[in-house]
Amino acid sequence: MREKRCGRGAWWQDRFQDMGARITAPREVVLDILHETDDHVSATDVYVKAHEINPTIGLTTVYRTLDMLTQMGIVQKFDFGDGKSRYELVNNPDGKKHHHHLICLRCKTILDYTEFLDDELEFIGKTQNRLSKKYNFNITDHAISFYGFCEQCK
Amino acid sequence: MREKRCGRGAWWQDRFQDMGARITAPREVVLDILHETDDHVSATDVYVKAHEINPTIGLTTVYRTLDMLTQMGIVQKFDFGDGKSRYELVNNPDGKKHHHHLICLRCKTILDYTEFLDDELEFIGKTQNRLSKKYNFNITDHAISFYGFCEQCK
DNA sequence: TATTTATTGAAAATGATTTTCATTATTAAA
DNA sequence: TTTAATAATGAAAATCATTTTCAATAAATA
Numbered sequence: 104m105r106e107k108r109c110g111r112g113a114w115w116q117d118r119f120q121d122m123g124a125r126i127t128a129p130r131e132v133v134l135d136i137l138h139e140t141d142d143h144v145s146a147t148d149v150y151v152k153a154h155e156i157n158p159t160i161g162l163t164t165v166y167r168t169l170d171m172l173t174q175m176g177i178v179q180k181f182d183f184g185d186g187k188s189r190y191e192l193v194n195n196p197d198g199k200k201h202h203h204h205l206i207c208l209r210c211k212t213i214l215d216y217t218e219f220l221d222d223e224l225e226f227i228g229k230t231q232n233r234l235s236k237k238y239n240f241n242i243t244d245h246a247i248s249f250y251g252f253c254e255q256c257k
Numbered sequence: 258m259r260e261k262r263c264g265r266g267a268w269w270q271d272r273f274q275d276m277g278a279r280i281t282a283p284r285e286v287v288l289d290i291l292h293e294t295d296d297h298v299s300a301t302d303v304y305v306k307a308h309e310i311n312p313t314i315g316l317t318t319v320y321r322t323l324d325m326l327t328q329m330g331i332v333q334k335f336d337f338g339d340g341k342s343r344y345e346l347v348n349n350p351d352g353k354k355h356h357h358h359l360i361c362l363r364c365k366t367i368l369d370y371t372e373f374l375d376d377e378l379e380f381i382g383k384t385q386n387r388l389s390k391k392y393n394f395n396i397t398d399h400a401i402s403f404y405g406f407c408e409q410c411k
Numbered sequence: 412t413a414t415t416t417a418t419t420g421a422a423a424a425t426g427a428t429t430t431t432c433a434t435t436a437t438t439a440a441a
Numbered sequence: 442t443t444t445a446a447t448a449a450t451g452a453a454a455a456t457c458a459t460t461t462t463c464a465a466t467a468a469a470t471a
Contacts, residue, residue: 125417125468146458161420166459174362179404182336186428187458205394208328214392219384226380230373234403238368240359242405249388250333251396279437281449300427315451320428340459341427 114194115177122175129153129160133168143181143189143213176243185211193244203247209256223247268348269331276329283307283314287322297335297343297367330397339365347398357401363410377401 115134119126136152137144146166153160169190172178181189183206203223205214227245235242251257269288273280290306291298300320307314323344326332335343337360357377359368381399389396 123417127418127467129419159420163421163460164419167418176362176404180338182338182342184334184336184342188336188338205388205392205396207394208330208397214394216388216392218391219387222380222383226376229376231403233373234359234370235405237372238359238370239408240361240368240403240405242359242403243362244404246400246402246404248400249385249394249396250330250398250400251389251394254393257395277448279448281436283450313451317429317452318450321449 118175118177124171128157129164130168132156132160133165133172137172137178137190137192140191143183143191145187145189147187149190179244179246181246183211183213203249205249205251207253207256208250209252212253214253272329272331278325282311283318284322286310286314287319287326291326291332291344291346294345297337297345299341299343301341303344333398333400335400337365337367357403359403359405361407361410362404363406366407368407 132153150162150165173180178190179193202215202217231242286307304316304319327334332344333347356369356371385396
């Protein structure tokens with residue numbers, strides 16, 4: 104087993120309560136794994152790690168949990184074009200800060216960058232406000248990706 | 258058959274020449290279809306239309322052509338999380354202007370928006386310059402998506 | 412405690428995308 | 442031109458991520 108959540112419960116557990124979703128062992132394991140990871144992980148990545156911790160956890164449940172977390176806005180789902188989805192905590196207290204992506208169209212390499220967040224914040228904030236109003240959308244997250252060719256491929 | 262390219266060749270044909278790629282009937286049909294479409298189409302969408310025009314064109318070739326065009330930067334490939342990739346011309350002279358996406362996490366609806374392009378242009382241009390320099394990347398395109406819940410789903 | 416409801420995992424089904432391979436069309440060379 | 446090399450094609454088979462089905466289990470509620 105692994106150490107339990109600290110104190111009265113992790114930040115995400117309240118969200119579960121609100122949704123009437125149960126806090127189960129498999130779900131805790133998935134959340135723990137996401138907290139420990141800096142990378143964008145695939146469902147299989149999560150499954151493999153989960154399986155090491157608790158071999159009874161099935162791939163289906165991993166998919167279901169990841170999907171649920173995505174819909175709750177706790178996890179962000181990415182598709183970089185290599186056929187499998189990647190998942191990442193939106194708010195990882197210990198982990199990597201919010202970042203954007205630079206994707207090579209030939210070799211599919213993904214570079215995370217965190218620079219220029221100040222300029223970005225300004226732009227995103229403004230746009231987000233305008234969009235939510237205009238389209239009556241409750242915006243919870245965003246993604247910015249640049250495409251092109253990396254040093255090796257250009 | 259359908260009308261041939263006007264004059265000495267469409268803009269994309271030069272790109273083909275440069276790459277040593279042949280301008281074949283199936284490829285012309287795929288390009289034509291993309292030009293006629295405003296939507297983000299799936300490979301199957303393209304295949305169905307291509308098939309109406311020329312029933313000998315196979316799905317495999319559609320995939321291959323789309324992939325090739327993506328790598329050439331002529332087409333942009335999107336994944337919105339519904340399991341199939343979408344493709345769209347980057348420069349569609351007659352078609353829709355460059356736009357960004359507003360995606361509902363529950364019902365998966367995709368809204369295109371084109372507002373606020375002036376602010377965006379400024380932000381994107383600046384960031385793009387900085388990134389190309391810093392990471393020695395040849396940036397050809399970008400994508401911005403906002404996630405959240407639409408009117409019905411929130 | 413009994414009963415309803417949510418969650419789970421295994422196995423099967425689905426469905427998009429890739430690979431294989433033999434054939435055909437195109438270009439380059441002789 | 443004719444020929445040799447190469448690129449492109451399509452059908453069928455193979456892959457592989459993701460979903461669905463369904464019976465079993467666990468948790469919440471009456």
